[in-house]
Each structure stands twice: as C-alpha cells, then as structure tokens.
Amino acid sequence: MTRFTRRQLLGAGLGTAAMGLLTGCATPGTQSVNAAPTIPAAGAPVRLTYWAWLKDFQNVADVWNAQNPNIQVDVVWIPGGNAGGYQKLYSALAAGGGPDLAQVEFRSIPEFMLVNGLVDLSRYGANDHAHLYDPTLWKQVSYTGGVYGIPQDAGPMGMFYQPAILDKVGGSVPKTWDEWAAVAAELRSVDSYLDCFPISDASPFAAFAGQAGAQWLRPEADGWVINMTDDATLNTARFFDKAIDDDLVTTAYGAFSPGWFAAAAKGGIASTITGSWGDALVQGVSGSEGKWRVAPMPTWNGTGFGSSYLGGSTAAVLANSKHPKEALEFAVWLTTTKEGIDAGIKNSGIGWSPNPDFIGTDRQQPSAFFGGQSYNEEVFVPATRQQNPDWSWWPITQQSFNILSDGFRKKAFGTSLVDSVAASEQQIMTVFRNKGLTIRKETA
Numbered sequence: 001m002t003r004f005t006r007r008q009l010l011g012a013g014l015g016t017a018a019m020g021l022l023t024g025c026a027t028p029g030t031q032s033v034n035a036a037p038t039i040p041a042a043g044a045p046v047r048l049t050y051w052a053w054l055k056d057f058q059n060v061a062d063v064w065n066a067q068n069p070n071i072q073v074d075v076v077w078i079p080g081g082n083a084g085g086y087q088k089l090y091s092a093l094a095a096g097g098g099p100d101l102a103q104v105e106f107r108s109i110p111e112f113m114l115v116n117g118l119v120d121l122s123r124y125g126a127n128d129h130a131h132l133y134d135p136t137l138w139k140q141v142s143y144t145g146g147v148y149g150i151p152q153d154a155g156p157m158g159m160f161y162q163p164a165i166l167d168k169v170g171g172s173v174p175k176t177w178d179e180w181a182a183v184a185a186e187l188r189s190v191d192s193y194l195d196c197f198p199i200s201d202a203s204p205f206a207a208f209a210g211q212a213g214a215q216w217l218r219p220e221a222d223g224w225v226i227n228m229t230d231d232a233t234l235n236t237a238r239f240f241d242k243a244i245d246d247d248l249v250t251t252a253y254g255a256f257s258p259g260w261f262a263a264a265a266k267g268g269i270a271s272t273i274t275g276s277w278g279d280a281l282v283q284g285v286s287g288s289e290g291k292w293r294v295a296p297m298p299t300w301n302g303t304g305f306g307s308s309y310l311g312g313s314t315a316a317v318l319a320n321s322k323h324p325k326e327a328l329e330f331a332v333w334l335t336t337t338k339e340g341i342d343a344g345i346k347n348s349g350i351g352w353s354p355n356p357d358f359i360g361t362d363r364q365q366p367s368a369f370f371g372g373q374s375y376n377e378e379v380f381v382p383a384t385r386q387q388n389p390d391w392s393w394w395p396i397t398q399q400s401f402n403i404l405s406d407g408f409r410k411k412a413f414g415t416s417l418v419d420s421v422a423a424s425e426q427q428i429m430t431v432f433r434n435k436g437l438t439i440r441k442e443t444a
Helices: 016-023 057-067 085-094 106-114 126-132 135-139 163-167 177-190 203-212 231-245 258-266 278-282 324-336 338-348 375-384 397-413 417-434
Strands: 046-052 071-077 101-105 150-161 217-220 223-226 271-275 293-296 309-317 439-441
Touching: 046 057, 046 085, 046 324, 057 071, 057 324, 057 338, 071 324, 085 101, 101 106, 101 324, 106 309, 106 397, 126 324, 135 150, 150 163, 150 278, 150 324, 150 375, 163 177, 177 231, 203 231, 203 309, 203 397, 223 417, 231 417, 271 278, 271 309, 293 375, 309 324, 324 338, 397 417, 417 439
Parallel strands: 046 071, 046 101, 223 439
Antiparallel strands: 101 309, 150 271, 150 293, 150 309, 217 223
C-alpha cells in the first residue's frame, strides 16, 4: 500500500473552501493540530470520551476503568458512520469540541485527515506498538511516518454456506470463482441461488476487485492517480455481468436483508461471501443451527489474493482531544490485550481482532451453530494473511461508492457492470476536480 502525506491528500493545493465541500459541513480545522507541540501526559486523573456505534461499549470501557483509576473512559453511542455518526463528529470538530476518541472506518481516515480532524499518533509513540497489529491493517492507518488511527476491528472475507443445499446437486465447495459459477449453474436446477449480487451496494464488488489485485486510486506527488479500468477490475465486472445475465445470482436483494433471510431459511440461497462478522448475522436465519459451514473465499484462478477485507474500523484520536497520550494508551489496550479483545467480543460483538496473535478466547472455540467447526482458526486466520497489500482508501470514498452503485442499478435496464465501472471512473474524476483535488488517469 502506498503511504502518503496530508499534502498529497490535498491533491496539489486543495484549499480550505474545498475541504468544507468535501465533508459537506463547516471546515472543522484550517490548521493542523499536528503542527503544534505535543501535549504532555496529564499529571492528574483524566476522563476520556469515546464516540462509537458499537452496542453496549461502555461495558468494555468499564473493564479498563476498573484497572485504570487515573484514566477513565466514558462511551457515547452515535449512529453508524455514514448513517449520521460522521456528521456529528464533523460538527463537533467544527465547534471546537468533540470526543477524545471516535470510531472511524479505515476507508474514512483520509476524509478526516483532509479536515485536520485527527491526531498523528506517531508523535505520541504509536509506532512502538506497530508490531502488535496485522501489517495490512496498520498500513491503512499509516501515512508517511504518521499514524492516524489504531486498528480496532476488520472483516476478512470467507464463504458461509449450507452443505445440504450443495448436496442436492452433488456440488463441492468451490475453490475458484470458475468453480463457483459451475456450482451456481447447477443449483438453478433445484430452484436455488448460490448467492446474491447487491447492485445497490458497491462495497462487495470493490472487495472482489481488490482480491483480484485492483488498486483503484493511489496518491502521487502531483495528485491522485485513478485506474478503475485495469484488468483485475474489468475481469471482475465481466465475471459478474455474466453471472447476472445467466441468472446464476439474484439481484432482488442483498445479503442479510429481509428477503435474503427468508430465502436462506427456505433453501433459496445456499451461501454468502462476506466478512467474518457475517457469522453473527447468519445465525439470524430461522431454524438454521448446525446447517451452515464456513470455507475460504473462492480465488481468481491462481491470480490475485486468497481473501479480501470487507469493513473495518479504527479507534481514532480527534484533533480537539486534550489527552491524546492517554487516549492512545486506552486504544492500544482495547485492541491488543486479551482483556480488551475478549470484552469487545463478549459485550459488543466487535469484528475481527487486529492483533494477529490473539483472535479472542470465544473465537478459538468450535462453534455449535456451525456444526462444531473451528471456522475462525481454519478460515479467517489464514484469510488475514492473504490480503491485497496495495489497496488503499481515498477521499470521497463513500461518494465514489454511491456513484458506482447508481451505475450498477442500471444493470436492470441493460447497462453492463463493465460500462458502469468505466462511466463511474469518469464521474469520480469530475467530483475530485470539483472539490479542488488534482487527479489524473493512469497511463500505461
């Protein structure tokens, strides 16, 4: 993954007004807190605030609080990032306030950096802890010596499937995407779909393309470089164009929607390829205990990578914090220690641990729901070691996904995914330029 500076993020001269347009709110800060002297550790007890959308997260903080009387943490629940949480954070930053820490998705780190919203934690010793984290995830918070969040959870991808449905056609678990297509075709003879394709959410497609080796955007000294029409992306689009055209997947609903749950319970959906966090959602399928298993994600016939990440967030320290050193201490405890990781799983069902040496006590156990399978260690631990290290996030990621999703919806009216990807690339470039960001198309 390319590491880049805030200057490169600014795209060769993004001004203050453009920063405000980027976030859709008042510019939180026009001067970087990271240019100011570091704030020393407090000599007295402090109280930190952490805004997050994880449920019952105060119970996790209370485990820390019981052991650390001089650094107490209060959790405030906010809606999920793009469901209103980020707007609350931007507004609080603009008003000169906000929490010490906040849950920020990996893909949103660059947008918060653009508005001077995050503390560079390398100035407070974050790199001393880098060895405790999954290297791929650490790269997604690291920008030219700076560290702008602490990896909190992730979503390595695998395939959740119902063996009894595959058995109807004598199908084995597909190891490659070509095998996947063959099994999908056979399942149509028994009125089942192997999976769905969510035309209203481009995130899974991005993960599939990333697995194939795509790197859509990267920063250079003169601005951003975009390439969404590379072989990896277009081959992925062609594959799913054909899958949709041949009725191998349904586009009537997305994974874990009401329609999906109903179909999965009746045998109309055999599997879903998603992040590790899908295990809790699959358990919501009526009457399905013991009927599901987990396998590695299919691969692209010897090219690309073994898995991909779908979702994931950080514990980021916001620019107006008066206690960044203490906030970092809590974030590292939360994400690397046995006590912190186990508390997050038990109380909040937090996603995959960013600490490669400890996935959580509960996740080391065989699962009764998944037929006694130790799927976390069998599938998801290896998946974390098979990631695309060159995939990186960019400003306006969510807007980019919205553009791509709008294009995918046109599939129902005859527009191919391939054409939508190419058109979306042009629209994304226009949005970059309209916001004062410099961008150019990759050339051979």
